[in-house]
């Protein structure tokens with residue numbers, strides 16, 4: 001994508017979420033982990049949603065997980081996504097536990113399945129922002 005003008009909405013990293021976005025630039029999926037209850041947390045926040053602790057550390061996740069649920073978007077909700085339809089909007093459950101909303105790339109919408117193993121895929125959309133998507137961990141064996 002480098003060099004092209006990027007027209008889609010971009011994330012605006014905050015003080016809380018900046019380590020996550022620095023992670024995607026480094027090809028790392030970073031999660032927060034609570035120092036008090038041990039739970040891993042996504043999305044980034046200032047307080048543990050499980051025990052209200054403010055003691056959150058950043059850890060590097062495997063970047064692997066599975067499709068928990070998905071839908072195929074056939075009508076763009078924003079003009080900038082018009083050229084992408086149909087595309088897959090999914091909830092991926094990471095091996096570490098947290099679920100996140102993402103896109104599944106590198107596979108046709110018709111080949112996505114619930115429980116399909118996936119891995120992080122990074123897309124440098126601007127010099128400052130690298131988006132996190134997911135792609136099949138193993139190639140689709142549908143042929």
Ligand SMILES: [Zn+2]
Nearest residue numbers: 034037048051
């Ligand atoms: Zn906690």
